[in-house]
Structures are given as C-alpha cells and as structure tokens.
Amino acid sequence: MVPALLLSLIGLFGASPVIAATAAATPTAAVVMPDLTTSLYGVLAVIIFVLAYVFVIGEEFFLLRKSKPMIVAAGLIWLLTGLAYAVNGDTETAGPALQHNILEYAEMFLFLLAAMTFVTTLEERQVFGALRSWLIVRQFSLRQVYWITGALAFVLSPVADNLSTALLMGAVVLAVGNGNRQFVTVGSINIVIAANAGGAFSPFGDITTLMVWQEGLVPFAEFGRLFLPSLVNWLVPALLMYRVVEKAPPAADQHGKTRMRRGALAIIGIFLGTIVFSVLINSSLHLSPALGMMTGLGILKLYGYWLAKREPALRDTGHLSQHQAENIASMEYTQGDHTDVVRRFDIFHVVERASWDTLMFFYGVVLAVGGLAQLGYLSLASEHVYGTLGPTLANIAVGVLSAVIDNIPVMLAVLRMAPDMDMAQWLLVTLTAGVGGSLLSIGSAAGIALMGQAHGVYTFMSHLRWTWAIALGYALSVFCHLWISAT
Numbered sequence: 001m002v003p004a005l006l007l008s009l010i011g012l013f014g015a016s017p018v019i020a021a022t023a024a025a026t027p028t029a030a031v032v033m034p035d036l037t038t039s040l041y042g043v044l045a046v047i048i049f050v051l052a053y054v055f056v057i058g059e060e061f062f063l064l065r066k067s068k069p070m071i072v073a074a075g076l077i078w079l080l081t082g083l084a085y086a087v088n089g090d091t092e093t094a095g096p097a098l099q100h101n102i103l104e105y106a107e108m109f110l111f112l113l114a115a116m117t118f119v120t121t122l123e124e125r126q127v128f129g130a131l132r133s134w135l136i137v138r139q140f141s142l143r144q145v146y147w148i149t150g151a152l153a154f155v156l157s158p159v160a161d162n163l164s165t166a167l168l169m170g171a172v173v174l175a176v177g178n179g180n181r182q183f184v185t186v187g188s189i190n191i192v193i194a195a196n197a198g199g200a201f202s203p204f205g206d207i208t209t210l211m212v213w214q215e216g217l218v219p220f221a222e223f224g225r226l227f228l229p230s231l232v233n234w235l236v237p238a239l240l241m242y243r244v245v246e247k248a249p250p251a252a253d254q255h256g257k258t259r260m261r262r263g264a265l266a267i268i269g270i271f272l273g274t275i276v277f278s279v280l281i282n283s284s285l286h287l288s289p290a291l292g293m294m295t296g297l298g299i300l301k302l303y304g305y306w307l308a309k310r311e312p313a314l315r316d317t318g319h320l321s322q323h324q325a326e327n328i329a330s331m332e333y334t335q336g337d338h339t340d341v342v343r344r345f346d347i348f349h350v351v352e353r354a355s356w357d358t359l360m361f362f363y364g365v366v367l368a369v370g371g372l373a374q375l376g377y378l379s380l381a382s383e384h385v386y387g388t389l390g391p392t393l394a395n396i397a398v399g400v401l402s403a404v405i406d407n408i409p410v411m412l413a414v415l416r417m418a419p420d421m422d423m424a425q426w427l428l429v430t431l432t433a434g435v436g437g438s439l440l441s442i443g444s445a446a447g448i449a450l451m452g453q454a455h456g457v458y459t460f461m462s463h464l465r466w467t468w469a470i471a472l473g474y475a476l477s478v479f480c481h482l483w484i485s486a487t
Contacts, residue, residue: 036375041084045077045375049368053405056361057442067357070364077371084375094374101370105363107290108207108214112359114293115204118271119164121300125264128168133258135172142183145176146190146245147238153194154234158202159275162195166446169195170453180248181457186241188458189466192447193438193473197234200434201226203289204275207362208411208433213282214289215415217426220279226431229481233435236473241466263307270300358445365409373416386419395425396478399432403439424485431481438470 199205274296
C-alpha cells in the first residue's frame with residue numbers, strides 16, 4: 001500500500017502520458033527503451049523536481065520567487081531525459097517531445113499574457129479602485145460588506161482571475177474593517193473561498209480551468225454545470241462564518257473618492273468582446289482561444305495609441321528624465337508649489353506590469369512535469385491512482401492535494417495522465433482542483449496574496465480554524481455535482 005501511495009504522489013508531479021518502454025525505429029533495428037522510472041536519470045529528475053518545489057512552497061520564507069527554481073529544474077530534468085534516451089540508443093524521441101511541450105506552453109502563454117494585460121489595464125484605468133471607493137463610500141455595515149465582497153469575488157473571478165479579484169476585495173475588507181481583526185480574518189477567508197469557487201466554473205477564472213478548456217476535454221458551455229456546485233462550495237462556509245461577523249458600522253473612510261480614468265468603459269467593452277470572440281472561434285472554427293485573445297490585445301493596443309494622443313501631456317517636464325516622461329503613467333512629482341502629472345497612457349508600460357513571475361513559473365511547471373512524464377512516471381501513476389481508487393475518489397483526492405501543492409502541476413499531471421473518464425468526471429476534477437486550494441491559506445494564489453495584504457491578521461492558523469467549515473463546503477459541492485450528473 002505504501003509503495004502504491006508513493007508512486008501515486010510522485011505521479012501527480014508528472015505530465016504527458018508516455019509508455020515507459022518505448023520502441024524507437026531505426027534503419028536497422030528497433031531499440032527498446034527500459035523502464036526509465038527506475039533509472040538513475042529518472043530518480044535524479046524526481047529529486048530535482050521535489051527540491052525545486054520545496055522552494056516554491058517556501059517562497060515567503062526563502063524570499064525567492066517561485067519561477068526561479070522551477071525554470072532551473074525544467075532545464076535539468078530535460079537534460080536528464082535526453083541523456084536517458086541517448087544512453088539507450090535513442091536520440092530521436094526527446095527532442096520532438098520537448099518541442100511539443102514548448103509549443104503547448106507557448107499557446108497558454110499568449111492567452112495568459114493577453115488576459116493579464118487586460119486586467120492590468122483595467123487596474124491602471126482605476127476600474128477596480130473606483131469599485132472599491134464606491135463600496136466604502138456607501139457605508140455598508142460589516143455584515144453587508146462581508147456578503148457584498150464575497151458575492152463580488154464570486155461573480156468577478158470568472159472573468160478577472162481569482163488572484164486579482166481577491167486582492168481587490170481584500171482591500172475593501174481592510175479599509176472598512178480597520179482595527180477589527182475578527183472581521184478582517186473571516187472576511188479574507190470568505191473572499192478566498194468565493195474567488196476560488198467563482199473561478200472554477202469559467203475557463204477564464206483559473207489557469208487549471210483554462211488548461212482543461214484548451215485541451216478540448218470540456219467545451220465552454222459545459223462549464224456552466226459547475227455553477228451550482230461552486231456556489232455551494234462558497235455559501236456553506238460563508239454561512240457558517242457569518243455568525244461571528246459583528247453588526248457594527250465600518251471604520252471611517254480614510255480614502256478619497258476614486259474615479260475611473262478616460263477610456264475605462266471602452267476597455268471593459270473590448271475585454272468582454274475579446275472573450276466572446278475567443279469562445280466563438282474556438283467553438284465554431286476550432287481555432288485556438290489564444291488567437292482570439294491576442295487579436296483583442298492588438299485592438300487594445302490600437303485603442304491605447306488613440307487614447308494616449310488625447311490624454312493631457314506633462315505641464316512641465318523640465319526636472320524629469322526622458323525615460324520618466326515617456327514611460328511612467330499616473331504618477332505625481334512635486335517640486336516647490338506645483339505638481340507635474342504624467343497622464344499619458346502607454347500600453348507597453350501596462351504589459352510590463354503583467355505577472356511575469358507567474359508566466360515563468362508556468363513555463364517551469366509545464367516543462368518539468370513534461371520531462372518527468374517522458375521518463376514514464378505518469379503511466380505508472382495513472383495505473384496506481386485511477387486504476388486503484390477509481391475516477392471519483394481519485395478526483396476528490398486531487399482537490400485535497402491541491403490544498404498543499406499548487407493546483408497547476410496537479411491538474412497538469414491529470415491532463416497528461418489522460419485517464420479514461422467521461423464528461424462528468426472531467427468536470428469533477430476541474431471543480432476539485434479549482435476549489436481544493438481553499439482548504440488551506442497556502443493552497444491558492446488568492447490565499448497567499450491576502451496573507452501578505454492583511455499581514456499578521458489573516459494568517460495560516462486563522463484560516464486553519466475554519467478549515468472544517470471549508471471542508472464541509474468542499475464535500476457538499478462534490479455531492480452536488482455528482483447528484484446533478486446522475487439526474
């Protein structure tokens with residue numbers, strides 16, 4: 001039993017189903033590859049991946065961005081993979097396999113780059129700041145803010161990713177609950193759960209759902225079947241935590257009123273149109289959604305050019321360098337009794353602010369996991385996990401595992417295992433991988449980000465006190481999905 005569990009755990013770090021014994025055709029004979037999972041190269045590759053992921057999990061402790069160890073690990077793992085095949089007389093298999101993984105990442109990279117640029121542009125145009133200001137000015141009670149921020153996180157995360165949504169709503173909770181530790185704690189937990197649950201029923205809500213959609217395993221329309229289970233996943237713990245929220249009024253507003261900048265509404269329209277266009281070309285023409293997103297990004301750049309021509313220039317740039325004057329947006333410089341304001345919109349400056357650490361981390365994960373798969377670990381793991389437990393229990397376990405390990409490599413492992421599952425089971429693993437990270441504060445990017453935002457108030461231990469309620473919501477959401485699928 002123990003060896004099976006170890007193989008299952010190792011396998012969840014793999015990708016791309018590859019038979020361990022591979023036949024490579026040559027002009028003279030066929031070279032039969034041995035089981036590379038037991039070779040020195042395979043063992044070293046697993047050790048490298050585990051060590052890299054130790055640094056990923058301990059990012060806050062080591063103060064080392066998670067992309068750095070994963071990029072290095074990816075290179076070393078593929079070096080070992082190439083050597084393993086070459087030593088066994090096959091110099092033709094590893095290269096095309098690597099190219100396939102790079103191509104797969106490139107498609108995802110373009111999609112994510114466009115989506116992140118849109119979200120960052122909306123932030124630069126103060127769309128999110130205006131929403132936050134509106135909520136604070138309305139002077140809602142703490143209980144009202146609790147439900148409003150949770151509901152908005154659930155509604156916004158399917159379009160804007162769960163990380164951006166969590167940070168926006170977290171800022172509201174901190175502003176209105178200033179000094180009220182209990183409210184900030186349960187309000188932050190509520191937002192993390194809602195953002196993760198909302199992202200689970202949309203291809204645009206999380207990288208894992210995007211991967212499932214782009215693989216063609218779940219059509220866009222089918223994600224709607226996860227709406228009710230996702231809602232249950234959020235509402236159950238939200239109702240249980242609600243009883244500790246005070247009826248007190250919010251803290252005094254310490255922020256001035258924020259207004260959306262010029263062009264904000266047009267950019268929202270371009271973003272929504274881009275999403276619709278991406279979905280349509282994928283469903284009707286079977287073209288990659290990345291094409292639609294990059295086309296929309298090009299339209300955004302053209303609009304940005306028009307917008308920059310119409311925004312006020314610097315009143316006085318005498319004391320600013322040319323780099324500051326041309327590339328810095330929305331920043332005030334004070335000299336003496338007057339302030340110079342740079343207001344020109346620069347789309348390339350916005351692109352620079354995209355989360356490059358996330359994009360590079362994703363590169364490391366895709367290639368590292370792909371290398372482990374090429375060594376044969378996924379075939380082995382699929383046999384032990386899905387063959388022994390069955391799809392339902394295995395998919396539930398995937399969600400629990402994603403509370404400890406980032407859901408990206410976990411979901412990528414499942415995709416590369418390619419277990420024989422029907423639509424209901426693919427939707428189940430999409431749900432569990434998306435919401436399982438809510439079980440612990442370190443289980444999702446939203447939780448980690450809010451721990452930094454509400455430092456010292458919302459912590460790992462404060463989240464752990466409510467894990468029982470979150471686990472109940474997780475279990476009921478799974479039962480809800482299974483019930484819907486059976487009817």
